[in-house]
Amino acid sequence: xxxxxxxxxxxxxxxCARQAGQQWESSIRDFEKEDKANxxxxxxxxxxxxxxxxFWDTLAAEMKPLDVINRGFGGSEMSxxxxxxxxxxxxxxxxxxxxxxxxxxxxxxxxxxxxxxARDFQQFVQIVxxxxxxxxxxxxxxxxxxLRWEEWPQMKAANKLIQDFAATQDRxxxxxxxxxxxxxxxxxxxxxxxxxxxxPTAKLYAMWTAVIKPILLQRFGPPKSSALDTTAxxxxxxxxxxxxx
Numbered sequence: 001x002x003x004x005x006x007x008x009x010x011x012x013x014x015x016c017a018r019q020a021g022q023q024w025e026s027s028i029r030d031f032e033k034e035d036k037a038n039x040x041x042x043x044x045x046x047x048x049x050x051x052x053x054x055f056w057d058t059l060a061a062e063m064k065p066l067d068v069i070n071r072g073f074g075g076s077e078m079s080x081x082x083x084x085x086x087x088x089x090x091x092x093x094x095x096x097x098x099x100x101x102x103x104x105x106x107x108x109x110x111x112x113x114x115x116x117x118a119r120d121f122q123q124f125v126q127i128v129x130x131x132x133x134x135x136x137x138x139x140x141x142x143x144x145x146x147l148r149w150e151e152w153p154q155m156k157a158a159n160k161l162i163q164d165f166a167a168t169q170d171r172x173x174x175x176x177x178x179x180x181x182x183x184x185x186x187x188x189x190x191x192x193x194x195x196x197x198x199x200p201t202a203k204l205y206a207m208w209t210a211v212i213k214p215i216l217l218q219r220f221g222p223p224k225s226s227a228l229d230t231t232a233x234x235x236x237x238x239x240x241x242x243x244x245x
Contacts, residue, residue, distance in 0.1 A: 027073040028084050040069050040092050045216060048089055049100035050076045052143065055199055062209045066216055077105040077112075078120035085127045094135055095220055097128065098175075098212065102142035102162075106154045114158035121162050125172055136171045136219065140212070141178040144188055147197035175215060177208050 045068045047053050053072025060068055071088045073080075078101040089097050099121070105112045125137055139162055142155040159178065166174040181204070183189055192204040200208070 024073050024076060024080055024084065028087055031071060031073075031088055035091075041067050042093060043067070043095045044069050044092060045220065046071055046089050046092055046094045046097045047100075048072065048081055048085075048097055049140075050074065050104055052100050052103075052200055056205055058202070058205060062205070063213055063216070065222055066213070066220060072100070075104050076101065078102055078117050078124065079105070082120050082124040082127065085124055086131070089128055090131045093132060096136040096138060096216065098216075099124070099137065099139045102158055103145070103148065103151075103155060106142070106151050106158060107148055108151060114154055114161055117158045118161035118165060122165055125165075125169060129171070134171070136173065137169075138173050138175055138212075138215070139166060140208075141174065141176045143178055143200075144181060145193055145198055146188060146190070147193075173215070175212060177211050180207055180211060 045063075045066055047056070047059060047068055048071040050072060051074045053059070053070060054074050056070060056072065059070050069092070073088075081099065081101050101121075102117050104110075105117045105120075106114070121139060128135060128137060141159045141163075144152050144155070148155075159174075159176075163174040163176075166172045181188060181192060192201055192207070193199065194201055
C-alpha cells in the first residue's frame with residue numbers, strides 16, 4: 001500500500017510539474033504568431049520576463065533608438081523563462097536579452113528559495129550562451145514592492161546570489177533597479193506602484209528607463225557620427241584652383 005501511494009504521489013508530482021511548465025504555452029505561441037506576422041529585426045534586444053515587463057506598454061518608445069521587443073509573459077517565474085528560453089530568446093539571435101524574474105518565484109507560499117532562483121538563472125545563462133555565446137545577458141534585480149514586503153529579505157538574498165554569479169560570467173551583467181526605488185528615508189514611494197501594490201506605474205518605468213537605457217546605449221547605441229573636419233576645406237579648394245598666368 002505504501003509503495004502504491006509513493007508511486008501515485010510521484011506520478012502526480014511529475015504531472016503537476018509538467019502542467020506548471022506548460023501553463024504559458026498559449027502565451028508563447030502568441031509570440032510566435034506575432035513573429036510570423038511581424039518578424040523582429042536581426043540583432044534586436046529582447047526584454048523577457050514576468051508581468052513587470054508584460055505591462056511595460058511604452059517600452060519600445062522609451063528605449064528608442066534601440067530596437068527592442070517585449071517578451072514578458074504574465075506571472076512567470078525564472079524557471080518558466082528558462083524553459084522557454086530557446087523559443088523567446090535564442091530564436092531571435094538577439095544582441096542582448098534583458099531579464100526580469102524572481103518576485104513571483106519568492107511570493108508567499110512558494111517553496112522556492114533564493115538559491116533555487118539563482119540556479120534557474122544560471123541555467124538560463126547556460127542555455128542562451130550555449131547557442132549564442134556573443135549575446136549579452138542583463139539581469140535586473142528583483143524589485144521591492146509593498147504587496148510582498150515580507151518577502152523582501154528573501155528577494156534581496158536572491159539578488160545577491162545572482163549578482164555574484166553574474167560577476168563571474170562573460171557577457172552577463174547585473175543591473176540594480178531596486179536601490180533607486182527607495183527614497184532618502186529608505187521608504188518605497190506609493191506612486192511607484194499601481195493600486196495592486198505590485199505592478200509598476202509610469203513613474204517607476206521611467207525610473208527603470210533612466211537606469212537601463214544608458215547601459216544598453218553605451219554598448220549597442222548607434223555609432224556617434226564623427227564631426228566633419230572643415231578646417232582644411234579652404235586650403236583644398238584654393239589648391240585645386242590653378243593660378244592665372
